[in-house]
Amino acid sequence: MKISIAKTAGFCMGVRRAVDMVLDASNLADEPIFTYGPLIHNPQVLEMLESKEIFRIDTIPEKGEGIVLIRAHGVPPEDEQALAKAGFTVINATCPRVVRVQVIINKFAKKGYATIIIGDKKHPEVVGLLGYARGKGHTITSMDQLAGLPAFENAVVVAQTTQNTEFYQEIKDWCRVHAPHYEIFDTICGSTEKRQNEVRELAKSHDAVIVVGGKQSGNTRRLAQVAQETGTSATHIEDAEEIDYQALGSTQNIAITAGASTPNWIIKDTCLKVDQNLKRRRPVMGRLTGVLDFLLKTNLLLAVGAACLTYGAAIIQGGGQTHVYAAIAMLYVLSMQVMNNTMTIKSDTYNKPDRASFYKRYGRYLKVLALISGCAGLYLGYTRGWVFFGVLAAMTLLGLSYNMNIIPAFLSGRRIHRIKDVPGSKTVLIAMAWGIVTSLLPAVDGGTPWGMAGVSFFYATGLVFARTAFVDILAVQGDRIAGKETLPILLGKKKSMRVIQYVLIGSALLPLCGFLLGPAGNMAFWLALVPLFMLLLIKSYKEDSFLSGSPYEFLFESSFLLAGLAAAMT
Template structure:
């Protein structure tokens, strides 16, 4: 089964802005926090905001307190005025694209123009736009309704920002033919037009098309309409539990798109559920392989083995012969720390990876024992490698265990009472820990001087681990933001973060090759340049929509550490007589 995900699926700019403003409000503005009507048309997001203490008010009381966010669709000016009069602080989360339409209507209403709004009469955006027409507003949802309107000496035509592009093309043709003096403004959002165009193209190459989004979301409904009109089997769902498993199992190619108010975590859940469809009722080798992949990833055994491979590569690069103990130390330390990190990160996994959350809740005791025993075993091996190695690993383990613990009361230091409260600390500390355990500890045990070679190997290993961790942070941005994590991608933004990773990996491809050519590290460095190059290619493929989030992508990301081990094994074998 082939799965194609629309590049335009998920939050548009306006919805993302509104949701982020709502999530940030409890810590920024005086409470209680409300939204006037549903912030966006997605029940899962609204439930989430309610859990976060952001509630919906529909009627404006005579007197109130707290903060009210204006929904992404906008409201009539009178609503804002009444909210302020009642005593609320008003924060405008209206989509900037909608504000632009409001401004067009307001300007022309002052000049005496009638405003004809093409859209759904009861849609909150249209209701809000009508408030700017100065009593000279008209709504039409079809050409027939346009024909029924009186003729105006001066009028403007605007579209609801999520309108069907085909309908507005027909409206523009109608205006040119019937009322050429009317001013026509194409106010359909670029995001809407792109989504609809992509759905039309996708419908030509898939057997079934899944549209993910709220049942009452206008833009999602239009995506489903366009897909249905193309003749392809179309399924409009809100969550993965709505999937028609029997109907979809027979499809060879499935397309997945989503409305502008559908969060990434819902899309990812649907993708993972569809990814499992071919194996649901089968008992063949593919299902066995898939189940093994899933188990290795959920238990962190795969990433731990990858750390062992990286340690092996680092040892050979530094000319260290006794690498076996450090391969085990790296594996056991990473298994312990990553398992503990997942155990304390279940809130984010509820959105980022619900399967992992369910697995960790079900096997909580076993995983705690696994994390503690593997950490203890790693320390035991480190002890026999020398007291310095043991102390460094012990300090790293204590640091990892204390990451989520309140070290200084908030009453004394404020926000930064835990290490995790330091913005971006998770990504950097994980990468540095990988670098130390895979390269510095072997160098300490071997008594190597901390020269240029050791530094290069350390930064190479740290760079690979940083790229891995930061890339997963990019995939988990929405879930991390919901639970208040400030990872590097959240601080920089997705595009800047991807650009940063591609730059780092590109630099390391050049550095490791040049270091080999100059003799700073062995010729093995030429082969190991494949590791950052492979990661760079994987990130680029994901960026361009060729690699879907899910088990396959996660497995491939972790596999580039195995590539380091495999290349090193071939190199070592070639050197043997």
């Protein structure tokens, strides 16, 4: 019994770029923001944009103000000029692959060539392309129409980027025979073809295929059709509520894919619901994953991880009394994480819909848990003396004020009101807070030499930085919607991944420094396992960009337990 998620499921490059551009504009600008026509054919994304007050205009007014975003399909050049003339600031989010076709048409149209576009004349991309043909554009959707066109002295032939490759091959073959002087360009986007090939293969090796995406989205409909053509049962749904579990029956292997305009949160939600349904059929497995989910959602696993990291840091520091420090770290992390989750329900609705509904449902109890653990941690800190208590209390206050408007406008400009608004602050502050509570405070309290205190601090901070930044990469789409300024939003996914890897390599070398320079002993070598394990998980993510599911998250959050294991072996 398994669920496979297509690697190509979800936004294509052009759609992701357009959605990112409109969200970035909305998060940065104070002016009204519009899209010219629907940004993409997906009702949930359009609803989300409206909730962020990004509205749509379908006609160009004589006068306007604000920002208008041109969608990935592109528009005729005269529309772009008219928008600017009306007074809008125009952001052109036309997909670079569509821009390439526009440039080809424009270049040849200037020389007087006729343009033959293979595609539906009503499709927005084709409407935009025709605008570059200087009145000499022709669209065709069949071989008969091609044969019926006049014989042009000069013509350029292009295809709408989402056209069928086999059909375009026929067109090219016909032209080579009947009009060899025509200039023909390969303009079909590989993204559509890859997606269709993958669903064809998945359909052959699975009992059922679920295709997720807007009912108006042509590429999603075509995806469902390709899957059905293989003879495997395939359903096209717009969201998880439409899944017919009775029709799935005793299906064992299900493949899930999605159109180019389907956002990750809808795909995640669908996977989650199908997964839950399959597990209900196996009660033991269902109960086990239920426990796992509970540990993740309540952050109990992460809190135990913080305790383990404290034991690990203690190895580098040369041992000493650690139980009380481990308990303080566990209580502090539990309190802060739970509190933070109760305040991030909005972004979780997109990133982790199951956690968002868990916090909506049990928010009151979870706040009590955060309060009790926070107070218990502070009390234990107090037993270690005023300095320990003071630092812990300051960190708690900082954590609690993270989401509050505490930065005066005259200091920060209009955009930054909360610590949370400072770009990249979350990743750095969480890592430092963990580093202080799991290694620095115990080191100072226990009189560890500064050198070893520093090594253990950077080891713990590095690991937590990597974990937080990686979780942020998984959540980048929802965070952008919620207007969060996380590291991957600031640097981009690739650069963030590189930073994480360097940090983890550094963290793997630090325990060895501890061994060479101080009292860490042979067990320090085992501590290198934690960053190495994380590097392995990241490698697997890069090779097979899967969606974050509970088992995977469980593995990542469990990395810190390895530090506890190393400590237990000393």
